[in-house]
Amino acid sequence: MAEPLGPVTWLDIWRADGVEVAEDATHLHGRGLAGLRWAVRHAVHRIRHPHVRIPYGPHRDQWGHLYLPSARDAGPARAVPEGDVPSGDPSPAGDVGSAIPVAEGDAASGEHGVPLLPRRRAAVLGVRAGEVAGGPSPVVVLVHGGYWRSVWAADLMEALCADLTARGFAVWNLEYRRPDLHGWDATTADVAAGVEALTRLDAPLDLGRLAVAGHSAGGQLALRAAADGAGVALAVSLAGVLDLVEGDRRWVGTGAVAAALGVTTWDDLPERERSTAERVYGGASPLVRVPIKVRQLIVQGSGDDLDLVDFGRRYARAAANAGDEVTYLEMVGDHFAVIDPRTPIWEATAHAIAEALH
Structure with missing residues (x-):
């Protein structure tokens, strides 16, 4: 066979x-x-674009894919010249970076004896961790969306992994347990743990230049992680769901907010449920959390769902008024244009990330 x-x-x-x-x-x-x-x-x-899954916990959805810029790339955090932006379809094998595998007998044990992170660097595709161009690379953590539902996964962000690695970034494409099967607390804890796991990875990563970027529901998770003290230099929302209270009331994603958080904000709730809702939404909704005291980039396609456009605009104003350093970027594009490397809105986003992490 x-x-x-x-x-x-x-x-x-x-x-x-x-x-x-x-x-x-x-x-x-x-x-x-x-x-x-x-x-x-x-x-x-x-x-x-071969890569190896690195677990940060015992569950099958607690892992990330690490991409490193290869030695053939021009340098750290560079902008790809106009006309040379990688498309959503990947380029030939080995062209855009690689990952550090966890080799047999080469993993530190996390809780429950799960292999967590490699103790030493390993070679893959002929590119060693210590041979990336320009020394330690700035890092972008990607958090996928999908309205917090388990049918959507980290593969949504793979085109951005290829594009960002070509620009000289290391990329950590994060998977996490979704609340429809595991509850809201598990989702929040996983994103925090996934970002923190980078500190224990033996790889040429410049964690002083660390960004977390999330798409759609992942935008909420990215800003929540930043607000909770993830230690990032930049938080990026790509068409994020940034007002969960209003998102629940407007029934965005056919009730996705209440389904994810496990409680609604409807005005006629009994007193005990209303108190629970205030606590949960108060911790989870980026708009409620401002100022988060982290530099932010809020990206929104003007052709997206009108509720998301409204959330992005109002959040950026509120964060700026609260004293946060915020850049609001709105350009032509739909909900997925912000994660498509072929679009002008992503090109502008990538340049803004590079500028922030220079």
């Missing part, structure tokens, strides 16, 4: 929850027929 050509991507069209798969396999599920496009795209990215 012939060996498979590369890592396997399993696609379940309707299944709501994930299943355990081999470490070199991926299970995409619950996205309907439209999920076929994402499955093909993910399979191509995995073949052309």
